[in-house]
Amino acid sequence: xxxxxxxxxxxxxxxxxxxxxxxxxxxxxxxxxxxxxxxxxxxxxxxxxxxxxxxxxxxxxxxxxxxxxxxxxxxxxxxxxxxxxxxxxxxxxxxxxxxxxxxxxxxxxxxxxxxx
Numbered sequence: 001x002x003x004x005x006x007x008x009x010x011x012x013x014x015x016x017x018x019x020x021x022x023x024x025x026x027x028x029x030x031x032x033x034x035x036x037x038x039x040x041x042x043x044x045x046x047x048x049x050x051x052x053x054x055x056x057x058x059x060x061x062x063x064x065x066x067x068x069x070x071x072x073x074x075x076x077x078x079x080x081x082x083x084x085x086x087x088x089x090x091x092x093x094x095x096x097x098x099x100x101x102x103x104x105x106x107x108x109x110x111x112x113x114x115x116x
Contacts, residue, residue: 005058006057006058006091006094007056007057007058007061007090007091007094008056008057008058009056009057010054010055010056010057011050011051011053011055011056011057011059011060012050012051012052012053012054012055014057015036015047015050015051016051018032018036018097018098018101019032021101021102021105022101022104022105024105025104025105025106025107026107027104027105030044031104031110032101032104033047034110035097035100035101035104035110035113035114036097036100038068038100038113038114039064039067039068039071039093039096039097039100040060040061040064040065040066040067040068040097041064041065041066041067041068042064042065046065057094058090061090061093061094062090064093067093070114070115071093071096072084073115074096074099074100074115076099078095078098078099078102079095079098081095083095083096083099100113
């Protein structure tokens, strides 16, 4: 069976998985929306609309209104790979969000997650 490229998968299918990961560790959907908004510039209302759309995960990142310049400060490993060393710019953006949700799930305070 061919492997599906994550960038082609529906945002509506992947985003709830991020929310679920955080909620299992006692965090909230609102917090996941906050870190996603910080990274991408989407509002929580836009995120909710995208969950009802056919937007691909790749297009979600390609069309982000305002990617946070401080995202370059996000470092560390996700799935055994250092996010700052990912060559493909789109995949790096995707992994930045994974890393932020991981930090949220691990109980980091928002100020640290937002690199303040």
